[in-house]
Amino acid sequence: MATSINKLQMIAKGVAPILAALLMTACAAPEFKQPAMDVPTAFKESQSPDAAAVKTAADGSTWKQAQAAEAQPRGEWWLAFNDPALNELINEATRANANLAVAAARVKQARAIAGVAEADRIPQVGVNAGAQRVRQSPTEAGLPAGTPVDPAKVFNAGLSASYEVDLFGRVSSNVAAARGDAASVEANYRSVLLAVQADVAQTYFRLRATDAELETLNRTVQTREENVKVNQRRFDLGDIGEFDLSRAKTELATARAEAIGLQRQRVTTEHALAVLLGKPAASYTAGNSPLLDSTLLPVIPAGLPSTLLERRPDIAAAQRAMEAANARIGVARSAMFPSLVLNANAGGVSGNTVADVFKWSSRSWLLGAALSLPVIDGGRNRANITRSEAALEESVGTYRQSVLTAFAEVEDNLAGLRILAGQTAQIDDAVVSARRSADLAQKLYTAGRSSYLDLLDAQRNLAAVERSAVQLRGNRAVTTVGLIRALGGGWDGAGAPGTAPVVAQQ
Numbered sequence: 001m002a003t004s005i006n007k008l009q010m011i012a013k014g015v016a017p018i019l020a021a022l023l024m025t026a027c028a029a030p031e032f033k034q035p036a037m038d039v040p041t042a043f044k045e046s047q048s049p050d051a052a053a054v055k056t057a058a059d060g061s062t063w064k065q066a067q068a069a070e071a072q073p074r075g076e077w078w079l080a081f082n083d084p085a086l087n088e089l090i091n092e093a094t095r096a097n098a099n100l101a102v103a104a105a106r107v108k109q110a111r112a113i114a115g116v117a118e119a120d121r122i123p124q125v126g127v128n129a130g131a132q133r134v135r136q137s138p139t140e141a142g143l144p145a146g147t148p149v150d151p152a153k154v155f156n157a158g159l160s161a162s163y164e165v166d167l168f169g170r171v172s173s174n175v176a177a178a179r180g181d182a183a184s185v186e187a188n189y190r191s192v193l194l195a196v197q198a199d200v201a202q203t204y205f206r207l208r209a210t211d212a213e214l215e216t217l218n219r220t221v222q223t224r225e226e227n228v229k230v231n232q233r234r235f236d237l238g239d240i241g242e243f244d245l246s247r248a249k250t251e252l253a254t255a256r257a258e259a260i261g262l263q264r265q266r267v268t269t270e271h272a273l274a275v276l277l278g279k280p281a282a283s284y285t286a287g288n289s290p291l292l293d294s295t296l297l298p299v300i301p302a303g304l305p306s307t308l309l310e311r312r313p314d315i316a317a318a319q320r321a322m323e324a325a326n327a328r329i330g331v332a333r334s335a336m337f338p339s340l341v342l343n344a345n346a347g348g349v350s351g352n353t354v355a356d357v358f359k360w361s362s363r364s365w366l367l368g369a370a371l372s373l374p375v376i377d378g379g380r381n382r383a384n385i386t387r388s389e390a391a392l393e394e395s396v397g398t399y400r401q402s403v404l405t406a407f408a409e410v411e412d413n414l415a416g417l418r419i420l421a422g423q424t425a426q427i428d429d430a431v432v433s434a435r436r437s438a439d440l441a442q443k444l445y446t447a448g449r450s451s452y453l454d455l456l457d458a459q460r461n462l463a464a465v466e467r468s469a470v471q472l473r474g475n476r477a478v479t480t481v482g483l484i485r486a487l488g489g490g491w492d493g494a495g496a497p498g499t500a501p502v503v504a505q506q
Contacts, residue, residue, distance in 0.1 A: 029173045029330025032323055035396050037403055039309070043302045045414030077484050078201055080298040081477075085289065086204055089277065093200045094193070096278030103192040110178075110185035117178035120171045123163040128347075131155050131354070155357045158347025158364075165340040173330030180324025187317035190489075194313060196276060198485035202478045203273045205291060209474020210266045212290035216470050217259040220463040224252035227459075231452070244452040251456060255463075291473055300483045302414055305407060311488035312406050318399040325392040332388040335381045338373040406486065413483035420476045427469045434462040 078090050094100065135151040138144060166172055231248040234240045274284035309315055348362035374381060441458035444450035 029327050032326045035399060040305050043305060043410055045411050077489055089204055090197050090200050093196055093277050097196045098278055100192055100196050103189040106185050107189050110182040114178040114182040117175045123161050125161045127159055129157040152351055154351050155354050156349045157357045158345055161344045163342045167340055168334040168337040169330050170334035173327045176327035177324045180320050180327060184317045184320035187313045187320055190313035194489040198481050200276050201481040205474055205477035207269045207286055208289050208291035210269060211288050212470045213467060214262050215290045216466045221255045221259055223459060224255045228252050297477060297480050308406055315402050315406055318402045322395040322399055325395040329388040332384040338371050341370045343368045409486035413479055413486050416479040420472060424472050427472055430465045431469050434465040438462040
C-alpha cells in the first residue's frame, strides 16, 4: 500500500510541472512574429540612369547610406532649404497647430492608461476610517421584543491590501498591450508632427510659386498695356486699322482677368497656411516672396527600402498596434483560467472613543485568498479570444497596407522629381527660345515687316512658357518636401536633436 502511495506521489510530482507549463502556454500571449513582407532591395526609381545622377552632389560628395533609425531624432530637415522664413513658419506651426495639440493630448492619455495597467503589478493598499451611531432592534441585539435598546457609537479604522497573483499572464499581457498602445499613439504623434511640418513647407512653396506666377502675369499685363498704347498711337495716326487695336485691348483684358483669378488661388493658399499655423485666416497675411530659383533645392537620397520600415512613423504606429493586439490575445486567454487574489485587512473597532480604536485590545485582522474560475459563461471567453485574434489579423493587414503605401509614395516622389527635372531642362531651353522669338517679333513689327498677329503669337508663347517654368519650379519644391515626408522626415538618422541634416546641392 505504501509503495502504491509513493508511486502516485512520484507521478504527481512529475505531472504537476508539465500541467503547469501547459496551462501557462495555453493562456499566455502568443509569440509576436513580424509579418513577412516582400521588401525590394532598392527603389525602382533610384536605379534609373536619371536618378543615379542625383546621388552625387555638385561638389563630388556622395550621400551617407541611411540607417534604420525610427526611434532616433529626425533633425530639422527643413533647414536644408536654407530659407529663414520657412524655418520660422515651421517652428510656429510646431508650437501652435491644433491637430498637433490634439495628438499630444492623446499621447498623455495613452501614457496614463499604461500607468493604470502598470499599477496592477504591485499590491493595492488603502486606509479607511469611519464613525457610526447605530440603534439596533431588540431582535438584532438578541433581546426580547419590546426591550429598550440604547443607540451606540462605533468607531473604526483599518488598513487593507490586495494583490492579484499573475498566474496566467493576465496582468503582464494587459501591461504589454497598454504599452503597445502608448507606443503606437506616440508614433502617431510623430506622424502628425511630420505631416504638419511637411504641409507647412508645401503650402509655403505653393504660395511662393503663386507669387512668382503672379509676377509673370503682371509682366504680361505690362506688355499688353504697352501694346495697347503703341496700337492706339498708330491707330490715331492711321497706320493700322481698328482690328489690331481691338485685339490688343482684348489681350490686355484677358491678361488682367487671369491675374485677378490667380489672386483667388493665392488667398486660398494663404488661408490654408494660417490654419496650419494655428491662426485665424483674417489675422494672417503672408508677404510677397516669389520662388525665383529651384537650383538650390536639396537632393534627397532614397536610401534602402528596408530602412523605410523603421523610419516612417506611420509604419512604426502600425507595428506597435500589432504588438498591442497580440498581447490582448493573452489577456483574453487568461480569462478562461483561475485568478488568485490575496487580501489582507487590519484595524481596530471601538464603541467608546476614537482613541480606543487604536488600542491593542480593539485590534482585528483578516487574511484571505480568493480563487475564481469561470465554469459556464455561454461561450463569452472563447468569443473574446476569437475577437482578439481577429483584431490581430486586422492590425497585420493595416501594417501591410501602410508598408505598401510607403513604398508607393517614395516611388511616386522619386519619379516626380526625375520627370520634373527633365521637364525643367526642356522648359528652360524653351524660355530662352521664346524670349528670342518675342524680341525678334517685336523688332519686325516695329519695322513694319510683320503683322501684329505675329507679334501677339510670339508674346503669347513667351507668357505661356514662362508661366509653365514657374509652375514647374513650384512643383519641384513641393515634390522635394513630399519625398522627405515619404521617407519619414529624415534620411541620415544620425542627427542630434535641433541639428540639421547635411544635404547636398544640385
